[in-house]
Amino acid sequence: MKKILLTAFVMASLMACNSNNNGQENTASNTDFAKTVDDYYEERLKLFPIEATYQGDNRYNDQLPNSNSQEFLDRTKNFYAESLKKLTAFDREKLPDQDKISYDILKRELELQLEQFTYHLEYVPFSQFEGLTLTFGQLGSGAGAQPFKTVKDYDDWLKRVSAFTVWGDSAIANFRKGMAVGIVWPKSLVVKMIPQMTDLVVTDATKSLFYGPITKLPGDFSEVDKNRLTSAYKIAILNEIVPTYKKLGDFLKNEYLPKARTTSGIDAVPKGLELYRYLVKTWTTTDKTPEEIYQTGLREVTRIRGEMEKVKAQVGFKGTLNEFFTHLKTDPKLYPYKQPKEVLDAFNAILARIEPNLKKMFTKTPKSKFEIRQTEKFREASASAEYNPASADGSRPGIFYVPIPDAKKFNVTSGMESLFLHEAIPGHHYQFSLQQENTDLPKFRRFSWYGAYGEGWALYCESLGKELGIYTDPYQYMGALSDEIHRAIRLVVDVAIHTKHMTREEAIKYMMDNEPIAEDGAVAEIERYMAIPAQALSYKIGALKIRELRTKYEAQLGDKFNLAAFHDEFLKDGCMPLDVLEHKMDAWAARQKE
Incomplete structure (x- = not known):
């Protein structure tokens, strides 16, 4: 929940489908549409496997794509563009009401995702507040979303660790690209980023945050696995994790900080005002x-x-x-x-x-x-x-x-x-x-x-x-x-x-x-x-919008307004844009009057 842009594609329910939109002529189209949107979700998880881990989907727990690489950026951009092409191939007017809403929201989301590439957010790959450098510590501590219950779980993490060094090198490369064009963090933020890197540099692997999973090795592991994993984690900490954080810390202190900006707002960088809007x-x-x-x-x-x-x-x-x-x-x-x-x-x-x-x-x-x-x-x-x-x-x-x-x-x-x-x-x-x-x-x-x-x-x-x-x-x-x-x-x-x-x-x-x-x-x-x-x-x-809606319905419904029902209706369909929310809640209020 701490990304510069959180991907959110929500299919919202405004009203029950009209009966005349559920005819046989739309059945095939509706099925194809549902598959298209489901495929989008599944393919997207492959691009962002850490999101899958946080959702409790363990299929990609061994993967850590190099999200800073141009290859990854091109692949992601093409994925969004192809998804938009597949979506707009449907005749929106022939879709049932529910799918029309799905169409509109997903189209909005894909267009927003494609627009972000204009602003080169990859030139600031992490900050003092968010980014893989912080998430990696949470995942690898043994107390976060990354599971450490089976031998495979422990081996999955080692595979992610092996990709972290490459990610760190490419993060530095992207910071340098940002330095060349004036897209850099303010100095006051960089000063906070440096100790976040150096504090994770240790000489004794057993003192590392990333040794946490080894201190909690399940008792049913064989002695062979326990010894193998303990040795592998010590090597990974001292040979891969610590050098990566040290390299990032040294780069930020010696090369990036002198080039960081003294301004506070994003309007100071190229296209900053457009990016803010x-x-x-x-x-x-x-x-x-x-x-x-x-x-x-x-x-x-x-x-x-x-x-x-x-x-x-x-x-x-x-x-x-x-x-x-x-x-x-x-x-x-x-x-x-x-x-x-x-x-x-x-x-x-x-x-x-x-x-x-x-x-x-x-x-x-x-x-x-x-x-x-x-x-x-x-x-x-x-x-x-x-x-x-x-x-x-x-x-x-x-x-x-x-x-x-x-x-x-x-x-x-x-x-x-x-x-x-x-x-x-x-x-x-x-x-x-x-x-x-x-x-x-x-x-x-x-x-x-x-x-x-x-x-x-x-x-x-x-x-x-x-x-x-x-x-x-x-x-x-x-x-x-x-x-x-x-x-x-x-x-x-x-x-x-x-x-x-x-x-x-x-x-x-x-x-x-x-x-x-x-x-x-x-x-x-x-x-x-x-x-x-x-x-x-x-x-x-x-x-302000939620309170506005509650006040509106209290006035409209009088004795028929039930606060628990209002809250339940608000929550049951999940996250959605505010305009979609208001239409959905207006439809709920209309039903309460009947």
């Missing part, structure tokens, strides 16, 4: 202009500050709102934790408090298991709290990762309750799990992703706190408001950084002036927006 369209699934989004952000910041003033008055604080922010960041009573376990226990307590009311707001809940874990040490210094979905087969739980570099610095007003609603339950865990568990959906719908829908849903879930029986403590409610204004601030600073020449430092100051966030937190956030432009817009744009 493209990413806005991709992430928000709307045709809103950056300026429209910027103005919405300013209005929301003003509105939420007004709510914060009410909380300040409620707790009897006599200073200004900004002085209240300082109080929230510095009062020792708001830093009660000493050990990471205490923080994790507090999140588990939130789950216990909301469980009784969840039953009133959701009829359908996931079968997938759920866990709360501390973010791995190698990446938690620059990581945000996040959710990693469960595998579709239930073998891996959904995981809510919480970075806790220092438990003593974990502030209870940091929005713990709202963070849980967003990243865990009923936010991402419900949305991802219900989508994947619905085997009535074809796979291209079960595993799709649109940020405006998925992140919009998670942010909307934050607004359910009082209905779920939390936010009773004014400081926790202040945390929720802080989280909400944080997403509104994103609309302002993301657009301003990338289209209005707002600097990194100006954006950090704006954020700290409008929410009680520590400076290191603001720095990490602003640098995230610099690394993945427009992604942060999807949250608030999506949440």
